[in-house]
Amino acid sequence: MITIVGAGPAGSYLAYLLAKKGEDVTIVEEHESIGSPIQCTGIVTGSIEKFVKLPNNVIANRCSKVIVVSKNNRIVANTDEIVMWRNKFDEFMANKATDVGVKILTNHQFINFNNKNSIRIKNNNNNHIKNIESEIIVGADGPSSAVAKSAGLKTNTKFYVGMQAKVKLKMDFDAFETHFGGNFPNFFGWFVPESEDTVRLGLGAFKNAKDYFYKFLEERTGKKEVLCWESGIYPIYNPKQIIQKENIYLIGDAATQVKATTGGGIIPSLKAAQTLCDCIINKKNYNKELKKHSGRELLLHLKIRNILNKFSDKDYDYLLKLMSQEKVKKILKKYDRDTPIPLVLNLLLKEPRFLLFSRFVI
Ligand SMILES: Cc1cc2nc3c(=O)[nH]c(=O)nc-3n(C[C@H](O)[C@H](O)[C@H](O)COP(=O)(O)OP(=O)(O)OC[C@H]3O[C@@H](n4cnc5c(N)ncnc54)[C@H](O)[C@@H]3O)c2cc1C
Incomplete structure (x- = not known):
């Protein structure tokens, strides 16, 4: 059995993918209503x-x-x-998961690990504590991940x-x-x-x-x-974040898988769910696989964020001047921020003056 903590986009999509591969999956979600409270622009x-x-x-x-x-x-x-509508999106993703056989325990909160195969959860209706035994445990429990803390995976993000x-x-x-x-x-x-x-x-x-x-x-x-x-x-993407320790995994905000340029974490969490599903099914190393796939994109977003954080008002004015050219706008329309590698390469090819901002790398 696989237990996933958190019925946000990361947890529900991963559960859906794993159940489609024939796995027995349970999600533990602390809120009664999936998708609430909303803390997102959507x-x-x-x-x-x-x-x-x-x-x-x-x-x-x-x-x-x-x-x-x-x-x-x-x-x-x-x-x-x-x-x-972010709450409706989360409900939709959770329904996709239950449609393929995933069980969702709402109003149940992950408390901590007893050991690597056993977790304590609390029923928020009556405060009863029970244990769940599981071969695999995934923390998809958001930016303040209790799973990461209890598994000793918290870094100084x-x-x-x-x-x-x-x-x-x-x-x-x-x-x-x-x-x-x-x-x-x-x-x-x-x-x-x-x-x-x-x-x-x-x-x-x-x-x-x-x-x-x-x-x-x-x-x-x-x-x-x-x-x-x-x-x-x-969270700001932290390339040093350990996202797998034996049978314990982290995904989504819990794993800092957020674009540092925009704070957007929904699509990165869906990409990571595909990688993690493949790693669980085919027994691959998730720390390595994620770096090979969306980790490269997240790293590029982080590098761009570090450059932007050094910008003055004048630098932003100049950036917009370069972006106002039709040839640049065409690239911005063709490649979105979820395909950052071709986006940046094509921007540099069409407008080499973007390279002037590389002085902020030093
Ligand atoms: C103000 C704001 C605006 C944003 N706008 C955007 C945007 O426009 N686009 C975008 O892509 N991203 C946006 N984001 C980021 C996005 O919301 C997150 O990246 C995304 O929700 C991550 O999904 P997740 O499934 O990893 O975590 P979450 O969506 O946080 O889901 C975690 C789930 O785990 C549950 N949980 C937590 N602790 C426990 C526990 N102990 N036991 C059981 N369950 C638990 C929670 O109740 C929750 O349902 C925004 C974030 C903020 C703060």
């Missing part, structure tokens, strides 16, 4: 459909344009992005605070915005329209995220009012 590139075909009820909006804003510059580029809220605001329904520069140190801010009059407004920061958030909100809406909060934390 925006993904069209690349998600390489993994799953999304039903209409999961899709809140599709954006064909992105508006990129720096202190003194602003560009509009074509794109293909899906804004999801850095986290962003992602402050996000739903806000009443009318904006172009077809376009989402990203904002860069001094008001968004080490990350960026976003407006993502989910309906004609409601947007998901947020930003990431290492510290003082709330102050930056209210400044951003007030500048745009003139008020400090939000409809509801959807904040959380995201």
